[in-house]
Amino acid sequence: MDENINDIIMLLCKGMSNRKLYFSDHPKVTAYTTDIIVLLKDYFLSSGKNELFIGVVEGVFVFDGKRLFGPSVTGKLLIDFATILHGGGFGLKKDLTVKELKKFLDLTTLREVPVTNLAESRALMINYGIKNIRIGDPFSYTDEPTLQKSARPWEGKKAGPGLQSPTFLYQVLYDVVSKAHGAAALNQTLDIESAKSVSEFMLRYTRASFADVMQHVHYPDYDSYTVGHSVRVSSLAVYVAGKMNSPKKDLLALGTAGLLHDVGKSAIPDEILLKKSRLTKEEYTVVKKHPTAGVELLLAHDGVSSLDIAACWGHHIRYDGGGYPPQPQWASRHPVVALLQICDVFEALTAVRPYKSAMVPQQAYGVMLADKGAFHPGLLASFISLLGLYPPGTFVKLSDNRVGMVTDVGRQIDRPNLKIVKTEENEPLEDDDCYIVELHDPQCSELYVERLLLDQIF
Numbered sequence: 001m002d003e004n005i006n007d008i009i010m011l012l013c014k015g016m017s018n019r020k021l022y023f024s025d026h027p028k029v030t031a032y033t034t035d036i037i038v039l040l041k042d043y044f045l046s047s048g049k050n051e052l053f054i055g056v057v058e059g060v061f062v063f064d065g066k067r068l069f070g071p072s073v074t075g076k077l078l079i080d081f082a083t084i085l086h087g088g089g090f091g092l093k094k095d096l097t098v099k100e101l102k103k104f105l106d107l108t109t110l111r112e113v114p115v116t117n118l119a120e121s122r123a124l125m126i127n128y129g130i131k132n133i134r135i136g137d138p139f140s141y142t143d144e145p146t147l148q149k150s151a152r153p154w155e156g157k158k159a160g161p162g163l164q165s166p167t168f169l170y171q172v173l174y175d176v177v178s179k180a181h182g183a184a185a186l187n188q189t190l191d192i193e194s195a196k197s198v199s200e201f202m203l204r205y206t207r208a209s210f211a212d213v214m215q216h217v218h219y220p221d222y223d224s225y226t227v228g229h230s231v232r233v234s235s236l237a238v239y240v241a242g243k244m245n246s247p248k249k250d251l252l253a254l255g256t257a258g259l260l261h262d263v264g265k266s267a268i269p270d271e272i273l274l275k276k277s278r279l280t281k282e283e284y285t286v287v288k289k290h291p292t293a294g295v296e297l298l299l300a301h302d303g304v305s306s307l308d309i310a311a312c313w314g315h316h317i318r319y320d321g322g323g324y325p326p327q328p329q330w331a332s333r334h335p336v337v338a339l340l341q342i343c344d345v346f347e348a349l350t351a352v353r354p355y356k357s358a359m360v361p362q363q364a365y366g367v368m369l370a371d372k373g374a375f376h377p378g379l380l381a382s383f384i385s386l387l388g389l390y391p392p393g394t395f396v397k398l399s400d401n402r403v404g405m406v407t408d409v410g411r412q413i414d415r416p417n418l419k420i421v422k423t424e425e426n427e428p429l430e431d432d433d434c435y436i437v438e439l440h441d442p443q444c445s446e447l448y449v450e451r452l453l454l455d456q457i458f
């Protein structure tokens, strides 16, 4: 069923973008609208319902109380349109026809939609002759208990009424990078716009969900680690730069550049990229081509920023000028690229890879500090102090035996804020029962982190 909904959303968005290019009765517009009506018929037949309601909550599609991950990225056009209309989504009714759907698409092409509130939007729809698409009320946490009831608990109870799932952000980011790598491997066009919009999305949720993204250190399969790596590098960079009070526009650019930095890896054969043992010298030479391959790819696309190119090119170039690809000594490097280089190495050291297990963050810091000349020294020091000895997303055992996930570095490098997930008796807590402990709090003076847990704890 969800597949069907995803397809309907995707077709609606394709219909919208095609209607912007072509007139209403153009075969392309007709094909999209007809396909949508066919899928809707299937839906009404199998569900027995008279309306398909696709909600929009905080910039994300929601269907039947569940968030729709991929479509929220690809379907941004429709989400934006719901927002313009001051609505909380669209109800597509059983009697909707191709003709009426086309009128809806006509409406989406308006440069300025002349409405200031929901009532005016509804009146506008009627004026356009659209009776079988209903604009839903904006979502309210108190008015629609069904959404909360059927949604799974997204966060610990102290995290407020936000709807982000622990893995939601990760999945959205993963989806975009995965598509970019897939398209690159098939010589198709990369969706740079999606990477940009997802970066915006990441920024919105970074504060609340950074820890959740970072706990995805154990990639479920070897295929996913390059993509997972890009997501974590990007999130790390945005988190650290955010703590340095970088302006929002810089964080957005940094997020996108981080997501795309390894896109050149799609040009490397899987036998090498996914090899479970050490690479031979020849294989390593091939791997070292990925920055230049990535730059070539990006240069072939519109909408790519100079920072995307710089990050792709320079993320393996050391502070002392070593690394790859070779570049002249006089060439300077953007500080943002230097930050991405740090995040790239830290992520690689602390993640599980086909050929190695994960290092604890403190070990990784040690390795990085010992590699003289590799990193910008001031930036590396800031990185370490902002990420702390127990970076967000890691699990620690406390001196009283409780287990917590680090949610924030806190005020002291060794006394983070934690979400307690297991009791003193080693009993796992339900999401709703998890609670926050801030170790810098004087009440916790007896308590300390006993050790970091590297293995998955559940």
Ligand SMILES: [Fe+2]
Binding pocket: 261, 262, 290, 315, 316
């Ligand atoms: Fe790389």
Ligand SMILES: [Fe+2]
Binding pocket: 229, 233, 261, 262, 315, 344
């Ligand atoms: Fe990388």
